[in-house]
Amino acid sequence: MQAKPLQAGEKVLLIDGRDRRYLVTLKSGERWHSHLGLVEHDDLIGGPEGRSVRTTNGARVLVFRPTFADFVLKMKRGAQVVYPKDIGLILVNADVFPGARVLEAGTGSGSLTLALARAVGETGLVVSYESRQDHHEQAVANIAAWYQSLGGKPENVDLRVGDVFEEITDTMFDRMVFDLPEPWHALEKTTRSLAPGGIVCCYLPTIPQVQQIVEALRAHGFGLITTLEGLVRTWNVEGQSVRPDHRMVGHTGFLVTARSMAPNAPS
Numbered sequence: 001m002q003a004k005p006l007q008a009g010e011k012v013l014l015i016d017g018r019d020r021r022y023l024v025t026l027k028s029g030e031r032w033h034s035h036l037g038l039v040e041h042d043d044l045i046g047g048p049e050g051r052s053v054r055t056t057n058g059a060r061v062l063v064f065r066p067t068f069a070d071f072v073l074k075m076k077r078g079a080q081v082v083y084p085k086d087i088g089l090i091l092v093n094a095d096v097f098p099g100a101r102v103l104e105a106g107t108g109s110g111s112l113t114l115a116l117a118r119a120v121g122e123t124g125l126v127v128s129y130e131s132r133q134d135h136h137e138q139a140v141a142n143i144a145a146w147y148q149s150l151g152g153k154p155e156n157v158d159l160r161v162g163d164v165f166e167e168i169t170d171t172m173f174d175r176m177v178f179d180l181p182e183p184w185h186a187l188e189k190t191t192r193s194l195a196p197g198g199i200v201c202c203y204l205p206t207i208p209q210v211q212q213i214v215e216a217l218r219a220h221g222f223g224l225i226t227t228l229e230g231l232v233r234t235w236n237v238e239g240q241s242v243r244p245d246h247r248m249v250g251h252t253g254f255l256v257t258a259r260s261m262a263p264n265a266p267s
């Protein structure tokens with residue numbers, strides 16, 4: 001397969017010898033400046049990714065297109081983003097499939113929205129509510145930047161400003177994903193707008209919130225209620241030093257998923 005050359009307007013990740021990562025948008029005539037020296041964008045444009053270049057001071061820098069996880073960790077944040085380690089768990093446990101219609105709130109910085117849009121694909125739809133105008137605008141910018149770098153537009157994402165507790169309509173969704181402090185307020189309307197068998201997934205940082213949502217899900221007749229958290233530990237593998245890294249992300253959030261029951265079904 002022919003490697004696609006890097007183009008002006010694309011984002012690249014420059015990685016120095018100490019694994020410091022810099023997200024750069026390529027523009028003809030511009031330079032990347034750092035304490036390691038300069039790199040001319042024109043020396044990267046037209047070349048392949050996956051190579052090592054030298055700065056004007058002779059330091060080596062790796063050049064790659066950013067992965068989705070690289071991008072969400074580097075993009076500007078209005079609200080705290082869902083970390084890549086949890087995004088994977090959410091997509092699988094909420095069973096977000098190609099063609100699914102997903103309701104999300106709050107959009108925040110748009111990290112999870114992007115992941116949901118990738119998972120539902122061109123035939124699916126993500127409707128995402130954000131109550132804060134500034135967070136909504138940051139998410140719009142982040143999502144546009146990611147798609148622009150890929151040369152496309154987010155046709156399957158519908159970003160709306162509003163309180164999801166007020167806004168959920170009787171439109172039917174296959175999946176609902178809530179990353180906001182009090183998702184239990186949404187359940188009254190969720191039960192009407194989530195197809196039987198559909199999945200609601202709540203991402204919550206604290207156990208009192210988990211207790212409250214689980215009790216509310218039971219009270220609203222949801223089935224198969226499951227709570228989990230994901231711990232990810234990277235390892236150092238160098239010669240005889242084969243051990244977990246000293247630092248890890250200790251806690252992010254808990255995931256509570258549940259399935260919608262058909263009317264009058266015993267849960």
Ligand SMILES: C[S@@+](CC[C@H](N)C(=O)[O-])C[C@H]1O[C@@H](n2cnc3c(N)ncnc32)[C@H](O)[C@@H]1O
Pocket residue numbers: 079080081082105106107108109110111112113129130131132135162163164165179180181
């Ligand atoms: C933790 S952030 C979401 C981060 C997002 N999942 C991401 O990965 O970028 C929570 C967001 O929910 C929004 N929010 C809180 N209550 C809301 C509501 N009732 N309706 C819509 N958005 C709400 C907040 O303004 C905030 O931006």
